[in-house]
Amino acid sequence: MQIEVYADDETFELLGKEHALVISNHKSDLDWLIGWILAQRSGCLGSALAVMKNEAKVLPIIGWSMWFSDYVFLERSWGRDERTLQSGFERLADFPMPFWLALFVEGTRFTQAKLQVAQEFAASRGLPVPKNVLIPRTKGFVSAVTHLRSFVPAIYDATVAVANSQPAPTFLRIFRGQSSVIKVLVERHSMRGLPETADGIAQWCKDAFVTKDAMLEKYFDKDIFSDKKLQDIGRPKMSLFVMIFWSGFLAYATVRLFQWLSLFLASWQVIAFSVAFLFLVTFIMQILIQSSESERSTPATNFTLSEGTRQSLLPK
Template sequence: MLLRLLVQRAAKLVITLASIVIFLQGSIAIVTHQLIAKLIFNDDPVRRQKHLDSSKKTFILLLVTILTIVAPSKVRITTDNHTIAKNLVVCDPKTGRLLSSLKRKSVMISNHQIYTDWVFLWWLAYTAGLGGNVFIMLKKSLQRIPIMGYGMKNFKFIFMNRKWSRDKINLANRLSDMDHNARGVGELAGKRIAHKTADGLEIWNDKGSTEVDHKQICWPYSLLIFPEGTNLSQNTRNKSEIFASKSNLPIFRNLVLPRVTGLRFALQELKNSCEVVYDATIGYSGVKQHEYGQDIYKIGNIFLKGHSPDVVDIHLRAFDVHDIPIDDESKFTEWLLNIWREKDELLDRYYATGSFDSDGSMKQVVTGTCKIQGYEMARILALPCLTILILAIMIWSKYA
């Protein structure tokens, strides 16, 4: 019994050390790649951006590699047949990898349960060949993370103060940049903004134009937004219920109230390029109703101790952005609250049955492992393995 306990502790220690080494070396390699690309291609914005996109893809490869080694999970995708064509997501029978055909210019909204929600949704974008084209809204404080804070700036992630008066201009500029580049009429196509206002808002001459320059590269994007703004927890649930009671808004059993302003603004800014809005509802095995995923699957426990959900469930449906009443605040609020009511009911069924597949005639279900291609994983592990080999040779030569 004692020997078994020692072996288990040793295994956990090895897992923890492996995760730290792989992440640190991978992060340094990503930032180094970015620095070299920005230096060499300073006068070639297109090639520079291709390298920065490649470094962004490498980050999700890095995270999924660690998950594959220390905390593997199956992912079960359930799609709504009313709004999503069959075979949007398929499983390769030879490799067990999931492949998808998500639209190349999209916004994805989701409920927020644990800190790694965005990892699984980013990985889903990767299955559609969009691993280097994901944009995420993050707390501004994350800019201060050593090494990867700089890396995420180069990913062009959108850092938010959570104060609309301070965030609006920054968000408008970033979204406008995404929209114009997606249509081949942005700075990456050699175009320039007309001028800046005194408070820093960038003004384009073609504001409102749907023009697409097919001679230029049209840069795809997958913008990931969590309208709740934070993880579901006892504290956030209490605050949400208090606000809902005061404002005569619905109280959800499995969610907190979504924030309307930022999402509506984003859709307004991207309406000329955005092809679809995907609505994702996430559930995790091992989490019961009225429990909190963030307490069960803490980010440190997942990546350092290998404590992960056996199955990650993602229910997907789609909306044409032109069918969403983004120009009417009252109607948009009603639309978003209806979406959240339906998500709440979906989660009720999920907690009751353990699956989003409550009606097989209405949905398609595909299950695979959260993993990447073998050669990509080998590329991520090459540097750590080389480091271990060098250390082993040094130790052997000293004590042999």
């Protein structure tokens, strides 16, 4: 998966050097992996956190790592999630290193079926009709800004797009060795510049997604993604060395395990163990692939466009 990052030089220099709340459109099944790659290239992978749905923490290996990394998991019930979010935000106040906290305010992954639901909802309410994003749910964002603004200096507004004429990345494509080009625009906003009231914060988020939708429409129509600079995020050699080391170590350990088993078990037992092991690996891979299947979305409500954003989107 190839990632192209667009940002101004000042924003790019600050990546990984400050606390930040990260919001993004939820474009593909592997947006979390895109975030991990960007965090790793920015030097803050170990402190990259996210707000996730509760079911994600039971995913083999990946979900477990998120759980142990102290991600915030929600049940999609505001009565319970409000307390969970508040507790999670309070734990970050004394975080010892720069962290990113990712929040997908659309609440679910983008699909054409979900987009149609959002469009029908917007049209029925006389609201701006989205074309490339879903309608954001702002309660979590308002809570995040309210609790984090005293010690988190910035919001990174990320816009993610799959390169034109290319399919979105999925686990299945990765397992098949098929690559995708992902374009990411990162815009930094000072937390102090956001409104003070809950309604104002919510409107800021809604306006950001209207602007994001217009930008994506321009990209898909005219193939112009951003006027920001394409930054070189590099490809650290240390990560390659670590991957090679652990791949070699696991391969060696597996061979030694089967050699050791052959000393104590009959041939048919070793074969049975091998088949069971391969079945387990296949089962885990199948779970990971199925975990990326899209879910039904529930559109947000009370979506209006502020006059400033409305004027900025008018033809000139």
